[in-house]
Amino acid sequence: MRLSLALQHRSSALVANYRHLQLRAATATGAAIKADAYGLGVKDVAKLLLDAGCRDFFVSTWWEAAELDFLPPGTLVVLHGFGSEDEVQPGVRPVLVTPQQVARWKASTFADEPCDVMVDTGMNRLGLGTKELGCLEGLSIHTLHSHLACADDDDALNRMQLERFLAVQQVVRAGRYSLANSAGIYLGSEFAFDLVRPGLALYGGIPRAEARGEIRQVTTPTARILQMRSVPAGESVGYNATFVAPRDMRVAVINIGYADGYRRAFSSIGSARADDQTLPVIGRVSMDLVTLDATDAPQLAEGDWVELSFDLEEAAAQTGISQYELLTGLGRRFQRSWI
Numbered sequence: 362m363r364l365s366l367a368l369q370h371r372s373s374a375l376v377a378n379y380r381h382l383q384l385r386a387a388t389a390t391g392a393a394i395k396a397d398a399y400g401l402g403v404k405d406v407a408k409l410l411l412d413a414g415c416r417d418f419f420v421s422t423w424w425e426a427a428e429l430d431f432l433p434p435g436t437l438v439v440l441h442g443f444g445s446e447d448e449v450q451p452g453v454r455p456v457l458v459t460p461q462q463v464a465r466w467k468a469s470t471f472a473d474e475p476c477d478v479m480v481d482t483g484m485n486r487l488g489l490g491t492k493e494l495g496c497l498e499g500l501s502i503h504t505l506h507s508h509l510a511c512a513d514d515d516d517a518l519n520r521m522q523l524e525r526f527l528a529v530q531q532v533v534r535a536g537r538y539s540l541a542n543s544a545g546i547y548l549g550s551e552f553a554f555d556l557v558r559p560g561l562a563l564y565g566g567i568p569r570a571e572a573r574g575e576i577r578q579v580t581t582p583t584a585r586i587l588q589m590r591s592v593p594a595g596e597s598v599g600y601n602a603t604f605v606a607p608r609d610m611r612v613a614v615i616n617i618g619y620a621d622g623y624r625r626a627f628s629s630i631g632s633a634r635a636d637d638q639t640l641p642v643i644g645r646v647s648m649d650l651v652t653l654d655a656t657d658a659p660q661l662a663e664g665d666w667v668e669l670s671f672d673l674e675e676a677a678a679q680t681g682i683s684q685y686e687l688l689t690g691l692g693r694r695f696q697r698s699w700i
């Protein structure tokens with residue numbers, strides 16, 4: 362089968378981002394690899410980070426954990442915990458997130474096995490409330506977690522959550538304590554505790570301004586030219602005729618669209634590159650097609666590859682779509698390759 366739409370991942374950038382976060386946090390550094398490692402491909406990411414020394418991996422569900430049986434025992438953790446229909450896999454720990462899950466764990470055959478626990482310190486999403494900690498008595502807690510709501514902002518809640526987590530640390534015994542996601546790593550060493558849990562920044566996202574110039578882009582969508590066409594001045598291009606050619610133009614039509622996660626919000630805003638030339642997106646992004654202004658790249662022809670500009674911070678600013686959604690939205694038609 363002919364390759365025609367590809368995501369090119371740079372393994373050197375993934376590993377460099379891991380090392381940078383590890384240095385910055387100066388503590389054990391895990392990896393959030395839920396949602397197919399934010400769309401990059403979970404098996405490859407887990408193997409590369411395992412080789413880089415990572416020993417703490419986080420997925421959301423047991424279903425996601427099932428395909429990671431090559432990870433060493435004790436290195437994989439399921440963030441959604443121990444639901445009534447969940448089957449625990451040997452060597453994988455749940456993060457117990459409610460008093461009900463704690464009770465279920467205690468009543469199960471795993472009661473004496475190590476587990477993780479999530480405490481809510483102010484996000485009011487998953488986790489035991491700070492007044493519900495009594496039920497943890499008797500558990501063998503491997504790692505006690507909490508999660509920051511506003512780490513990507515300078516919000517007073519960051520310090521409040523830190524103080525509440527320090528108070529929890531005084532009353533709940535655990536092997537390790539962990540609070541910070543990618544953005545939290547940049548809040549300072551007090552937030553690092555015994556383990557940090559980055560996701561976004563591993564994959565090239567910029568969670569806070571401090572990460573600019575430090576975190577490298579990991580993935581680049583590439584597509585091929587299906588057609589080169591001439592568009593005379595005054596003619597329109599694409600759905601709803603939103604773009605009208607101001608002069609005679611050469612237009613490259615490429616085989617990517619919003620069905621691939623190249624969102625409609627890139628219409629007339631995004632760009633691609635070929636041979637060091639920038640090719641602006643003109644008109645609407647269609648489901649499977651995008652039109653580029655290739656007037657200044659006369660060498661381009663049908664079958665040539667172009668790289669879509671996918672600097673996550675810039676793309677998020679241009680489109681108003683979060684870096685997380687841009688990454689996890691990348692579709693299933695790409696062939697993923699590591700270079």
Ligand SMILES: *Cc1c(COP(=O)(O)O)cnc(C)c1O
Nearest residue numbers: 393508542543544558559560561
């Ligand atoms: C997803 C997730 C992370 C990683 O967050 P990023 O912002 O992508 O770094 C960390 N901790 C928990 C509990 C998560 O659910």
